[in-house]
Amino acid sequence: MKTRHFERLASRGxxxxxxxxxxxxxxxxxRAISDEEAEAALEAAWETGCRYFDTAPLYGLGLAETRLNRFLRGRKRDDYVLSTKVGRLLRVAPPQERTGIGKFFDTPTRREVYDYTYDGVMRSVEFSLERLGIDRIDILYAHDLDVFNHGxxxxxxxxxxxxxxxxxxALLSLRDQGVIKAFGAGVNEWQPCQWLAEHGDFDLFLLAGRYTLLEQESLETxxxxxxxxxxxxxxxxxxNSGILATGPKPGAFYNYSEAPKDILEKVGRIEAVCERHGAKLIEAALKFPLLSPLVCSVIPGGQSADQVKANRAILDADIPAELWSDLKAEGLMHPAAPTGLPGR
Incomplete structure (x- = not known):
């Protein structure tokens, strides 16, 4: 698998x-999956050449981190890149107060407590290291600093x-001491990321769904x-939560909810351009972000070994360069979006 080297601070590449x-x-x-299914998905990712793994305390209220513990044990620490997140501490809670009811299934009965303070960050890192069973995290992201989560x-x-x-x-201190190589924020909206970039010295942003084949407003500023x-x-x-994988089918998901009519129509037009060039919508969607030199990696989800292998096959698909120029010509792509074509 191809790699991309990111280096913002000397010797912290x-x-x-x-x-x-x-x-x-x-x-x-x-949906709940077994430990064996989770292990198979991770093994499949490793076999495809994937060496970047992103997790968070929120994911299964600690479950994703503990499942990574089992998988990473015995692997050389320098052979992979690992990121997790800060901003939430997990507290033991009665079952009826558990975070993520209806979203996460068969998880520990814990509830989230938002905490973006110095002590909160340090405690979150300590807890994550314990759940992960490792002594070093490469990247820390402040998690979910957006309107969607805070209301x-x-x-x-x-x-x-x-x-x-x-x-x-706390993040600055951890980076300065070499405990982590980089820090940033993992957010569903680009506007808070811009605010943070304007107010601090951030290295990376994990931007979920806001620079895709469907959305490029983040290119403005x-x-x-x-x-x-x-x-x-x-x-x-x-x-975009599913619609660029499934296409504009009734009930297709966009931003974790059923896609509205205007989104269905736009995706339908994008899909028609892809079909004219003999490409699948899902292939163009996975390839598009990587046309930008700013993008270090793309991280689609995968709950099974088959889904993980399918993502790798999609990444390897050939996309005609003319597809991107046709999308621009029809007003379906931002004029400033990188396409890999000369002058574009």
Missing amino acids: ITFTELGFGTAPLGNLY SKEALKVKLEELMRSGYY FLPLCEDRGIGIVLGGPY
């Missing part, structure tokens, strides 16, 4: 595989300021800022 593995599905997201712009502002006033200095600052992007959710 990170080599990503173009395809990473997001472990949210291993936390029993939307309003006002509530989000409080959390952003809490991070910058307190937890940010955020991605140019990243280019100026030397900030890298890890792209999660390349299928």
Whole structure:
């Protein structure tokens, strides 16, 4: 598998595989899977050449991290890149108060407590190291600093300021000491990422679903800022929660909900252009983010070995360069989106 080297600070380089593995599905997201199924998915990822694994305390309320523990045990630490997240601490709770009811299944009965303070970051790292069974994490992302999770712009502002006033200095300290190589934020919206980039010294942003074949609004101001600052992007959710994988079918998911009519129509037009060029929508969707030199890795989810192998096959598909220029010509792609074509 091809790799991309990211280096923002001297001697702190990170080599990503173009395809990473997001472990949210291993936390029993939307359905429970066995330890054996989780292990098979991780083994399949390794066999395809994937060496970047992203996780978080939220994913299965610690379950994804503990499943990674079993898989990574015995593997050389320098053979893979690992990221996890801070901003949530997990507390034991009664079953009826468990976080993620209806989203995560058969998980420990814990509830999340948002904590972006200095102490909260340090404790989160300590707990993650224990669950993962390792002594070093490469990248830390402040998790879910967005309106979607905090409910309003006002509530989000409080959390952003809490991070910058307190937890940010824990991240700086960990990076300065060489405990981690880089830090950033893992967010579902590009606007908070831009605010953070304007207020601090961030290395990477894990941006979920906001720079895809369907959406490129982040090209207006955020991605140019990243280019100026030397900030890298890890792209999660390349299928926009499903619709770029399934196509514009009734009930298709977009941003974790049923896709509205205008999204269905736009995806239908994009799919028609792909078909004219003999390409599948899902192939173009996975390839598109990697056309940007800012993108270090793309991390679609995979709950089974077959899904993981399918993602690798999709990545290897050939996409005619003219497909991208036709999408621009029909107003279906931002004019500034990199395409790999001369001058574009």
